[in-house]
Amino acid sequence: MRERRGLSAERRYCAALCALLVGSIAQGSIQWETTRQTLRPKRGEATVRTAFRFINRGAPVRVRHISTSCGCTEAKLDDRELGSGEAGELTVVFRIESQRGVLRKYIRVETDDPSRRVEELMLVVEIPETVWVAPRFVWWEGRGERGARSFWVDAVGDVGIKSVRATATKSEWGVGVKAERDGLRYRVDLRPPDNTLEGSTVVAISVGLKDGDTVSLPVFARVFGARHDGGGRAP
Amino acid sequence: MRAPVRHLAVALAGSVALAGIAVVGAAGSLWLNRGLPAVRLACADVGGISPRDAMALVPAGVLWVDARLERDHEVGHLAGAVCVNEMNWEAQVSALVFAWRPAMRVVVYADRGDAGAARRVAALVRVAIGLRDVVFLDGNWRDLGAAFGIDGGAP
Numbered sequence: 001m002r003e004r005r006g007l008s009a010e011r012r013y014c015a016a017l018c019a020l021l022v023g024s025i026a027q028g029s030i031q032w033e034t035t036r037q038t039l040r041p042k043r044g045e046a047t048v049r050t051a052f053r054f055i056n057r058g059a060p061v062r063v064r065h066i067s068t069s070c071g072c073t074e075a076k077l078d079d080r081e082l083g084s085g086e087a088g089e090l091t092v093v094f095r096i097e098s099q100r101g102v103l104r105k106y107i108r109v110e111t112d113d114p115s116r117r118v119e120e121l122m123l124v125v126e127i128p129e130t131v132w133v134a135p136r137f138v139w140w141e142g143r144g145e146r147g148a149r150s151f152w153v154d155a156v157g158d159v160g161i162k163s164v165r166a167t168a169t170k171s172e173w174g175v176g177v178k179a180e181r182d183g184l185r186y187r188v189d190l191r192p193p194d195n196t197l198e199g200s201t202v203v204a205i206s207v208g209l210k211d212g213d214t215v216s217l218p219v220f221a222r223v224f225g226a227r228h229d230g231g232g233r234a235p
Numbered sequence: 236m237r238a239p240v241r242h243l244a245v246a247l248a249g250s251v252a253l254a255g256i257a258v259v260g261a262a263g264s265l266w267l268n269r270g271l272p273a274v275r276l277a278c279a280d281v282g283g284i285s286p287r288d289a290m291a292l293v294p295a296g297v298l299w300v301d302a303r304l305e306r307d308h309e310v311g312h313l314a315g316a317v318c319v320n321e322m323n324w325e326a327q328v329s330a331l332v333f334a335w336r337p338a339m340r341v342v343v344y345a346d347r348g349d350a351g352a353a354r355r356v357a358a359l360v361r362v363a364i365g366l367r368d369v370v371f372l373d374g375n376w377r378d379l380g381a382a383f384g385i386d387g388g389a390p
Binding site for chain 2: 069070098099101102103104105106129132134135136137138139141151156200202217218220222224
């Protein structure tokens, strides 16, 4: 019984040692202060900047490649040769452009560190929504079905809507905007030309906000002919 | 003996009352904010489909939506899948709506074990984009590779 206990303790010791060893290998030389950051830009800001700080706890490492998941995100490292014990930071610039909502952008850092060649950093950007347009796609199916389709523009948050303009890329499509709740909710009605058997258009929605900002969003519309190549579902 | 029982009953009744108030408060808050996009998306009625059930779909009657990042999509995806992810969906709407045909069922998939991402994108496709027949794949999309084909060089 005593022998069994001793063996078990040894096993536990070995397991803990192995776990520590594996853990230290899996961590890699570069230790990041954090691999995930959340930014909340203020309204009107065009870009936001941040930095991911790190320290090289192992042998010298070379950063071979840095890539991002979006053209709107730039990541830069001044010195790609990281000596042992060297600290630094990866600066990240995110261009907001027309993006809104909760966005997740990834930054991939590839090194020649054999214990951890790739590190993926995540940048979460929370851009307050001001306008919600839905649905973004309306369609007509089959010949003769030509009633208007509607989509709605809603104010989200505390900034009201001053004006809504809707313009179809094809002028023969009928577009009308009606306020359902002034400053808060607008309905846009879209109607294809009477003689259209098949066709599509994009409606550009331009929303003027009470704080002077403007939000532009597209809505897609399509008329499917009597014969479309979509199949049915298996029963 | 009676007093502890009474105290326990009072404490239980208090807890139940507090829980009731919290539930009513949460329901009221949900109702007041029902128009917010986040609430609409969270409450979207999208169901899951198992790979086994998805095998019964006719290729021409299904539009696969790959909810992973573009770079993962490029490495390999179900044949004909359109990439629409939470990060970049606004820019990807046009590709989705021009690939879709009436009567098509939209099946959203993500990486194995990330059905949450597939479900969130399915909710986006249904609520924000407006397609009606949308489900998410609750399983490994690679299980469907033999039946539907894989594009993009995945093994």
